[in-house]
Amino acid sequence: MNEAIHTILNHRSIRDFQDKQLTDEQIKMIVACAQAASTSSFIQAYSIIGIKDKEKKAKLAHLAGDQRYVLNNGHFFVFCADLHRHFLIGELEQKDVMTSIESTEKFMVALIDASLAAQNAAVAAESMGLGICYIGGIRNNLDEVKAVLKTPEFVIPLFGMAVGYPEEINEQKPRLPLEHVYHEEEYQQNNEVQISQLQDYDEIISRYYQQRTNGKRGDRWTAQMASMLENPKRMYMKEFIEKNRMNLK
């Protein structure tokens, strides 16, 4: 197993960081790695905002649901889908780019671009001995997050990433069995097979929690997912996207 694969397989989200800040050199290297990711037709439709300021971090931590690791970390990144520079390009080159910019397709492209960049940043940081945690919680209150980060139209903050020196290292939660996620030649369409795979996985997850809690807790994954999904979250998202002129046409 090579070093990169070792880093990747060893990933776990870190939520307790030492009080030690990243150097500018480390930050630049992480961003350079983010930028080295593939980008759809070279469109580079994302931006990264890096936050050192404790007050700004505290505001974001509160907006993300009072997550202490948004405040206490070595550096905080926010990854944004960004078609703002492409809007400017339309004006600069005097071409009508708005139908593209307002399309669901380009929204997807920007999301995918930002996510590929972010995962490169994550692997790079972890390969340096740092820990990371993605923060989807910034999508809880995007109007307020937008005000803190001063993002203009055509920019959607997608998620944060807390990076830093790990204080505590968590265990890894077992993923879905490979054969449930990976399909050979075509999608495995048999619902009964899928359900029985889900039930096998429930046993794995249940055992995992039992071992960690001395038998006190034995949640099944399907139950966790069902209770999460029966409470819809962030239902203002479409409205926020359209208000910010990315649109979903």
Next chain:
Amino acid sequence: MNEAIHTILNHRSIRDFQDKQLTDEQIKMIVACAQAASTSSFIQAYSIIGIKDKEKKAKLAHLAGDQRYVLNNGHFFVFCADLHRHFLIGELEQKDVMTSIESTEKFMVALIDASLAAQNAAVAAESMGLGICYIGGIRNNLDEVKAVLKTPEFVIPLFGMAVGYPEEINEQKPRLPLEHVYHEEEYQQNNEVQISQLQDYDEIISRYYQQRTNGKRGDRWTAQMASMLENPKRMYMKEFIEKNRMNLK
């Protein structure tokens, strides 16, 4: 510079592969790395379809705009946003999960999940000495791609990834200057500054093409982007997503 960072910074898309197939061991390792990526609230909302069959690859190559490297490679992956198992979970656990599943928020979660997994797969493959190329072209004709891959409702094929032993290694195109993509503390809102950064980048890209073509070609990036964006592509995307019950509510 450690090995993982070296791999990441050394990335370029490979479009010419040797006629040598990946082993099942290599495929499994790449998928295991994909699965090790972070996933929003452990939702694991993606699937990967791996294609060895030459006839299927040929069909997909044609649908993706006659891209020869979709046919000729060591293995072809398709990454899908997938809430199908969560739909099944709703039935299994007798909870109403449909409002969540049909939300723009969960569509974004599935896209981000799939993309983080894909970029782990990309880095893992490259660390093994393999080359990769993302194939957004499969979104040209998703109804037909869906028929080839037999994806059910709640599943959206997002992009392919051709993987294999590189035959020819391309140069790396210079990315946007770091200070254009990376903002400190808050988004750099000054449009004049952004435009002047874009013009600096145009010179870099123009020089890059001139050097590669002995002065025959000197495209500017902003001109490339403007002419790409004035021709909207894949405008059926929203309709396809809604037809497949992911929805964008």
